[in-house]
Amino acid sequence: MTIASSSPPSRLPVGSVEGARTKPRTKRAGAGENRGDGRLAAVFIAPALLGFVVFLLWPTLRGIYLSFTRYNLLTPAEWVGLDNYTRMVQDPIFWDSLTVTVEYVIINIGVQTVSALAIAVLLQRLTQSALLRGIVLTPYLMSNVVAGIVWLWILDTQLGIGNEIIAAVGADRIPFLADETWAIPTIALINVWRHVGYTALLLFAGLQAIPGDMYEAARVDGASEWRMFWRITMPLLRPVLAVVLIMTVIGSFQVFDTVAVTTGGGPANATNVLQFYIYGAAFGRFQFGYASAMSVALLVVLSAITVIQYRLTRAGQSDLG
Amino acid sequence: MRIRTVAALTGALALSLVSGCAQGAGTGASANTVTYWLWDANQLPAYQACAKGFEKQNPGLKVKLTQLGWDDYWTKLTAGFIAGTQPDVFTDHIQKFGQFADLKVLEPLDDLGIKDADYQPGLAANWMGQDGHRYGAPKDWDTVALFYNRKMANDAGLTAGQLNDLAWNPKDGGTFEKAIAHLTIDNKGRRGDEPGFDKNNVKVYGLATNGGGDGDGQTQWSTFTASAGWSYTDKKRWGTDYQYDSDTFQSVIKWYFGLAKKGYLAPFTDYNSQSNQANTQVAAGKAAAAFDGAWMVSSYDGFKGLDIATAVTPVGPTGKRATMMNGLADSVTKNAHNKQGAKKWVTYLASNECQKTVGSYGIVFPATPDGTKAAVAAYKKKGIDVSAFTEPVADKKNFTTFSYPITNYAADVYALMHPAMQDVYGNGKPVSSLDETNDQINLILDQ
Numbered sequence: 001m002t003i004a005s006s007s008p009p010s011r012l013p014v015g016s017v018e019g020a021r022t023k024p025r026t027k028r029a030g031a032g033e034n035r036g037d038g039r040l041a042a043v044f045i046a047p048a049l050l051g052f053v054v055f056l057l058w059p060t061l062r063g064i065y066l067s068f069t070r071y072n073l074l075t076p077a078e079w080v081g082l083d084n085y086t087r088m089v090q091d092p093i094f095w096d097s098l099t100v101t102v103e104y105v106i107i108n109i110g111v112q113t114v115s116a117l118a119i120a121v122l123l124q125r126l127t128q129s130a131l132l133r134g135i136v137l138t139p140y141l142m143s144n145v146v147a148g149i150v151w152l153w154i155l156d157t158q159l160g161i162g163n164e165i166i167a168a169v170g171a172d173r174i175p176f177l178a179d180e181t182w183a184i185p186t187i188a189l190i191n192v193w194r195h196v197g198y199t200a201l202l203l204f205a206g207l208q209a210i211p212g213d214m215y216e217a218a219r220v221d222g223a224s225e226w227r228m229f230w231r232i233t234m235p236l237l238r239p240v241l242a243v244v245l246i247m248t249v250i251g252s253f254q255v256f257d258t259v260a261v262t263t264g265g266g267p268a269n270a271t272n273v274l275q276f277y278i279y280g281a282a283f284g285r286f287q288f289g290y291a292s293a294m295s296v297a298l299l300v301v302l303s304a305i306t307v308i309q310y311r312l313t314r315a316g317q318s319d320l321g
Numbered sequence: 322m323r324i325r326t327v328a329a330l331t332g333a334l335a336l337s338l339v340s341g342c343a344q345g346a347g348t349g350a351s352a353n354t355v356t357y358w359l360w361d362a363n364q365l366p367a368y369q370a371c372a373k374g375f376e377k378q379n380p381g382l383k384v385k386l387t388q389l390g391w392d393d394y395w396t397k398l399t400a401g402f403i404a405g406t407q408p409d410v411f412t413d414h415i416q417k418f419g420q421f422a423d424l425k426v427l428e429p430l431d432d433l434g435i436k437d438a439d440y441q442p443g444l445a446a447n448w449m450g451q452d453g454h455r456y457g458a459p460k461d462w463d464t465v466a467l468f469y470n471r472k473m474a475n476d477a478g479l480t481a482g483q484l485n486d487l488a489w490n491p492k493d494g495g496t497f498e499k500a501i502a503h504l505t506i507d508n509k510g511r512r513g514d515e516p517g518f519d520k521n522n523v524k525v526y527g528l529a530t531n532g533g534g535d536g537d538g539q540t541q542w543s544t545f546t547a548s549a550g551w552s553y554t555d556k557k558r559w560g561t562d563y564q565y566d567s568d569t570f571q572s573v574i575k576w577y578f579g580l581a582k583k584g585y586l587a588p589f590t591d592y593n594s595q596s597n598q599a600n601t602q603v604a605a606g607k608a609a610a611a612f613d614g615a616w617m618v619s620s621y622d623g624f625k626g627l628d629i630a631t632a633v634t635p636v637g638p639t640g641k642r643a644t645m646m647n648g649l650a651d652s653v654t655k656n657a658h659n660k661q662g663a664k665k666w667v668t669y670l671a672s673n674e675c676q677k678t679v680g681s682y683g684i685v686f687p688a689t690p691d692g693t694k695a696a697v698a699a700y701k702k703k704g705i706d707v708s709a710f711t712e713p714v715a716d717k718k719n720f721t722t723f724s725y726p727i728t729n730y731a732a733d734v735y736a737l738m739h740p741a742m743q744d745v746y747g748n749g750k751p752v753s754s755l756d757e758t759n760d761q762i763n764l765i766l767d768q
Contacts, residue, residue, distance in 0.1 A: 006436055043622070072424060073402075073403050074402060074403065074424050074425070074426060078719055126347065151597070152595055152596050154594065156593060156596045157590045157591050157593075157597075157599055158587070158591045158597055158602065158607055158609075159596070159597055159601070159603070159605055160596075175590030175591075177593070178589065178590035178591075178592070178747070179590055179747075180747070180748060261595065262595075264594060266739075266740065266743050267589065267590075267738075267743045267744075267747045267748070268740045268741075268743040268744035268747060268748055268750075269740040272740070280736060283396065283399060284732050284735075284736060285732045285733055286420070286424065286732070312435075
């Protein structure tokens with residue numbers, strides 16, 4: 001949905017920024033003319049607003065409050081000031097898990113974005129087959145936990161069919177999920193496998209908004225596919241790509257389920273990603289105050305990354321026009 | 322008008338959602354129902370039989386049993402404590418006892434009249450909290466022994482008599498290490514103790530791996546550390562000082578994980594708590610033997626086409642054999658919806674009557690001596706010899722049994738020891754690194 005609204009209708013002579021600015025103005029004027037509609041609007045917004053306040057705003061505020069307390073959920077929270085934050089800064093496992101998470105995000109997003117872009121472009125330039133689009137999306141229909149378990153079995157060092165094949169061709173078995181160096185890349189690629197189709201379809205939708213006559217004109221001028229990709233596709237896809245990146249990076253930082261079912265944070269904390277560490281502190285050790293402090297840190301990191309990404313990629317503006 | 326209708330509908334929907342939640346909170350609890358949770362699916366029929374006996378004796382009271390897998394069990398129980406949807410009675414594990422005591426979610430059971438002498442030694446005493454109150458009624462017990470593939474042992478020329486008469490030491494591993502080495506075969510058919518053995522291409526490991534063992538090493542290293550004279554903490558129960566920094570402990574760990582470097586013990590990378598535990602390695606023919614608990618007897622017995630036997634744990638430097646004896650208990654939750662009924666049900670669960678019934682199913686050793694006898698007879702009927710598990714409890718001269726460490730902050734100990742032992746086993750980190758982990762643990766316990 002975000003994608004559709006951020007890529008403007010192709011036939012607009014002016015840039016999307018102005019187009020976007022004019023639209024709400026007319027809407028606001030309409031709302032002013034009829035007060036009854038305003039009340040009706042309020043009624044329609046109420047459930048969503050209620051949901052937002054109850055499930056997002058209130059938990060966030062309470063989480064921030066709890067990060068300043070010692071709290072085990074069953075006895076009243078006790079105010080401890082900045083203790084949890086001091087502990088966090090001095091906790092080597094926290095920094096280690098942040099590093100591991102960043103490592104995961106870089107591999108996951110890097111590989112996923114490049115592959116998704118390649119798939120999207122191929123889907124657009126080579127075929128219009130809905131069947132192919134469906135196939136590309138298939139892994140995404142599977143739950144993360146199921147995908148994780150299936151890959152866990154395939155990649156098991158001793159019994160997995162993947163390693164049986166590796167052994168059959170005479171190579172050494174690879175402890176994909178049980179070795180320090182392999183574990184994070186393996187989990188990152190399992191999630192690429194699951195998400196790449198979905199990401200590709202989002203980008204494909206963005207590509208559909210690029211007018212076909214641009215490619216025709218370029219071809220008449222004798223441009224190669226490669227040149228068209230860099231000169232037409234990439235610049236015009238940028239706003240969509242930027243939004244997709246922001247969304248996938250946020251999702252990637254929150255990786256949890258695949259880790260939980262494949263490695264449980266091991267071997268020796270090698271895949272102890274931040275969300276997993278937070279979960280363990282809260283639901284394993286009942287340190288909800290400390291877990292809240294780490295969650296707040298994750299919120300700050302994600303907000304900062306999103307703002308930087310948004311600025312760098314000029315996600316709100318289009319070059320089409 | 323239309324707006325009002327919408328508002329009314331929204332309100333009605335919201336109300337129905339809220340009341341729906343409230344209904345869910347009850348989870349079927351009422352004055353004449355007792356809710357009971359357990360994790361072992363194999364034991365469900367036995368406890369259903371007990372529930373029938375209980376309901377006959379207590380007309381008007383009903384027991385509602387729920388079985389959940391081990392991982393889900395604890396997550397759901399925790400969530401239940403928080404949300405108030407906990408069961409009235411649940412199967413409790415000593416590993417979690419300290420934490421539940423800290424969180425004050427258990428109901429004291431002093432008035433049930435549980436006597437130490439009615440149960441196998443040590444089982445009742447383990448469930449006394451630091452405050453002097455009882456929080457669990459003894460339910461069952463298990464020990465650890467060596468499961469082995471009889472055909473592989475025969476092929477190696479090892480008899481049952483020899484495998485039951487092994488000794489080990491941390492210097493050269495003794496006859497135990499020799500036997501494990503001899504059971505190991507590389508991909509060219511050479512045994513672990515033969516010249517030219519290729520430790521990097523092993524077809525069958527002498528000993529299966531059950532991972533690093535966290536802080537307890539129940540089915541990994543605990544039989545060795547205990548028969549070397551080491552204990553987890555300074556006191557038998559509720560100790561305040563862990564001893565992972567002891568030279569004895571570290572020398573045993575170094576030797577034990579060293580077996581993997583020699584190619585006799587499956588490497589850490591072969592272990593996965595989800596897909597490849599020790600029993601799977603034995604079932605798949607990738608390992609000849611495995612240390613495992615009595616709760617696994619039926620599983621090993623069920624491996625198709627494999628003849629699995631058991632042997633007692635080896636004699637250690639102390640001159641004794643050692644095995645962890647762990648006992649489960651039934652606990653009542655502090656906020657139980659039906660506390661009176663819950664206490665009645667726990668009293669019945671701890672009675673000889675119920676324990677004999679459970680024993681007759683031959684799936685677990687109940688805590689009372691008569692219950693244990695019934696179980697041994699039932700196993701015998703199925704053609705399973707369980708003496709490797711029962712002997713350690715009966716023969717105090719040659720065996721030492723010891724319990725899981727019972728201390729505060731068990732979850733923190735786990736969180737620190739779990740990766741630390743993986744580091745030693747999987748990444749070859751020196752055992753002396755456990756000094757630092759031990760300091761961290763004791764610092765937490767000193768709080």
